[in-house]
Amino acid sequence: MHEMSLAEGIRQIVEDAGCSQGFHKVKTVVLEIGQLSSVEPDSLRFCFDVVMQDSIAAGAALQIDSVPGSGWCMQCAETVPVAALYDPCPKCGSYQVQATGGTEMRVKELEIE
DSSP states (O other): OTHHHHHHHHHHHHHHHHHHHTOOOEEEEEEEEETTSOOOHHHHHHHHHHHTTTSTTTTOEEEEEEEOOEEEETTTTEEEEOSSTTOOOTTTOOSOEEEEESOOEEEEEEEEO
16 A cells, blocks of 8 residues: 555655655645646545654644546647557547546645644
């Protein structure tokens, strides 16, 4: 389950932000997770709660904003919506589609006390 290591990375980002900006309590962590990122949100929620114990984000809410997948179709020469990696272009059916969005995962915002 790579979501545990992702949650540990989130904890490190939160702790580093607390040290550099001088806050001591996080109420909400907002993440952006792309639909093509291979991250399972429910597993990440479970891991987040476990990893954040005894940290400045203990008991913090986790808000996940989903980012839709998109790709560049080489045949159509345009950006198209993509539901899954390696799916064909929804316009022309070509498999020459390179993912351009929806693969990311980032800490978007921290709500602090």
